[in-house]
Amino acid sequence: MHTRRTFEEICERIREQLALGVLKPGDKLPAERELAQQLGVSRNVLREALRSLEMAGVLRLQKGVKGGAFIQQGDTRRMNEVMRDMLSLGTISVRELSEARVHVLDLVVQLACANARRADLDALEANIERTELATREGRLLDRVECSREFYKLLAASTGNKVIAMIVDSVTEIHMRFVYAKVASSGVAMARLAEKRRQFLAALSERDVALASRLLRSHLESVQRMLEQDPGAMSLHVALADVQPGMRR
Template sequence: MGEPQLVALLRPVRAGNAFEETVERLLQAIKLGVVAPGDKLPAERELATQLGISRVTLREAIRSLQEAGYLDVRRGRYGGAFVVYEPPLPAHGDLRRAVNAMGPYELEDALTFRMAVECGAAQVLAASVLTDEQRATLRRRLADVNDAAPADYRRLDTAFHLAIAELTGSALLAAACADARLRVTDLLNAIPVLGPNIDHAAAQHAAIVAAILAGDPEAARKAVKEHLDGTAALLRAFLA
């Protein structure tokens, strides 16, 4: 399938809830920006094999996401299921509405969950013996988010964070980090992309990468914690 993040997200579904889980997995990949707006999902045969489902179930899931406005299905030689969903631009009240939709305790729970899995992923990766390819991938993801235009920043920031978990080689950890990110995606999308915040985040991202490449698990954990503490503080400031 090529893209490691997509491989991690689109793991086999359970037979008893095949349709619902397929919709969930595809929607997760779309909302996290792993398949960018305008890009095409993998070929039907490949996707069905990856998810461990029938092509009939896959078509039903794709049809439901097309009806919901997430995908555009085109026929013909250059056809396929193309992502048309784009996160809406932040508007006044969006963050409060997103938090209210989560429930009174879910915000703190989601932030705690994200802290645990992302700190853990960074520690595991920093304790690993990294190949030249892994090091290059991590540096490339950092460069991508540093060079991102404001409209692409959230998507490439997500790709950077998910790459750390993927590079550990643990599919379960990669899936947990994707789940943790998805729980706060609507909240992050409701915050304007601010220049000073991007600059601050860039320095923190660089510290995370430096600690991982240096093989220092504790420094990696601390760098991720500082970064996620900053994100949580920003969310709380916009809610105040």
Template sequence: MESFEPVVSLRAADNVGAQIRSKIETGELKPGDRLPSERELAAQFNVSRNTVREAIRSLETAGVIQLKKGATGGAFIREGSSMGVVASFSDLLALGTISPEHLGEARAIVGSVAARLACERASDDDMKRMEACVEEAAAGAAAGDMDRRSRANFQFHLELARATKNPILEILTDAITSINKKFAERVGPPPNEEIIPSRKRLMRLLKARDADGASREMEDHLIRLQTFYSARLEQEKGGAASSRKGRKTVKATG
């Protein structure tokens, strides 16, 4: 691999990151490759080691590289990961650029497309993994273990996305599902009578390779789920508003 060029423009750390990304795009750096040491990078870029550290931290946050400790550690180009997408979505949600409703709508679209493609592309092993998730979710529900049920349900979505053989759908599903976990933890899980029967219907449609039916079932299910989450979030907002109003009343009359 050719050495990097000295930084001559832009914010130094951004330039360092851009050059590393460029070498990944051209194939000079591949997943699993180890970057030169911090000292070597600083010399090649003609910048301080602090600047290199800042660039590396930024690339790590974006999910481009992975830092490993120990004698064989260092900065390595990461295998495909949704970390950067998750971080971006989370930031946009926190800033109010996207809303839970936007997220739910996107999830329904991605999920319905994934169900359709999985009908066409899923292998027998894919089907077995998805069915195992459904059985695990049902077992968790029967035992009253909502955490177990939720973990299995989220894993089902990831297995469904993998069955499409489309890495972009897999990354999007992973990112959206990761954020959706936060809503589930915040407002509580949806009832069993919605989740488990829908998942079993979907598995029957997937096995029958009924693309239209599977797509429709997944979309309808995710829309119902978003309605549930939206209602819970509204209740939460209403409760918070009532609490603030109560505190103001006490203060005014105290």
């Protein structure tokens, strides 16, 4: 049976304070000496706990005069890292990741048709305009970044933060494959902005069946494009420290 170490108990106590609302995002923890005394542990144990919470994305440790340990606002970066680690360890496969993305986005379309506000639709329209401009100017890698943003905006329009986090995490890795394909071949999906507008029109009309069919058709086309280049779908690409939109 696993016996928790002292620093793990300290991590759990800080997490409990977060759950109870005693600590909130943006709060600064007491100075190291004071906090160690409050918790009844040595400063070395406290430092180990703080480093662990930093790695988990709970805390941000800042050095300097205005430094200290701050509660993070929370984002999906840690989830992205976990997903990449699971790929690296072989816990999940690239095929499973792609399959999950299709099914999750099916749910996203259903919820977006029900919950998307005018502001959400306007944000998607603005994204399509940026996609058109990037296409006209031949900035295909910037267009990949527009695609990443498109799915993030679409997921946000569901009004469900958990689903938005899942979509953001899966999309971040998937877009690495797309980026690798476009960067190596200079080839990108044809008529992307046109397809996006057709989808947005269906979404605006709250037509779940049509919107789902259009998006699934596009996702299948992208998958076929990627599968034509096995190198673009390699595990190395998913794990490479390259962000969509960045130049190599």
